[in-house]
Amino acid sequence: MIVKQLPVGTMANFVYVVVEEKSKDALVVDSGWETGPIEEAVRESGAFVRYCVATHEHFDHVSTLSELATRLGAKVVAHEDSPIECDLRVRDGVELFLGGKAVRVLHTPGHTEDSICLFDGHEVFTGDTLFVGTIGRFERERAEAMYNSLHNVVLRLPPATVIYPGHDYGDVPSRTLAEERAVNPYLMVKDVRSFLSLFA
Ligand SMILES: [Fe+2]
Helix, strand or coil, X not given: XXXXXXXXXXXXXXXXXXXXXXXXXXXXECCCCCCHHHHHHHHHHCCEEEEEEXXXXXXXXXXXXXXXXHHHCCEEEXXXXXXXXXXXXXXXCCEEEECCEEEEEEECCCCCCCCEEEECCCEXXXXXXXXXXXXXXXXXXXXXXXXXXHHHHHHHCCCCCEEEECECCCCCCCEEHHHHHHHCHHHHCCCHHHXXXXXX
16 A cells, blocks of 8 residues: 555644555545645545545544545545444444445554554554553443553554554654554553553
8 A cells, every 4th residue: 555644733643645556545534623634635646535434532643534525525534433424334244335445443442432443454543542652531430441442452553554543642653563663662561560660
């Protein structure tokens, strides 16, 4: 896939345009703030956007998503438990196809109940679940869910998978899971108790 990483808005958000090379079928990951730069990136790449996917319900990720989807003739996609309005509700394991290539939905609750990551075999779009160098905020009662999403879902992907987060909070805009695992303290712990001790 061709990945365009677009910084948008005032909260260091990253939006992604993900294009399958042969068919030019594409999806957009999140859309808050402004749609202009996203539409321009789509035009430049000559892509046909099929899906505008919400990684989770927070306004900085979805406030312009349905407007963007209407403009691009795409479907709004979100997790089945999401409060946002959408055309297609997905659960863990569902695949969205771009050309012949599958993009798999991974349900990763913790930051929010409706948080999802998208995995295309090489890249993972992590929304506010995992950033470069840190992780998304979560409420205490969701700690176990967050730990599980990070350790038993995201970290089970191949080590060479490239992480594309929902915000530009790191030293670099993206890096591999293997690199992240070696330096991110929240990924280095071995159980929920040690995970929680990092917040004490
Ligand atoms: Fe968020």
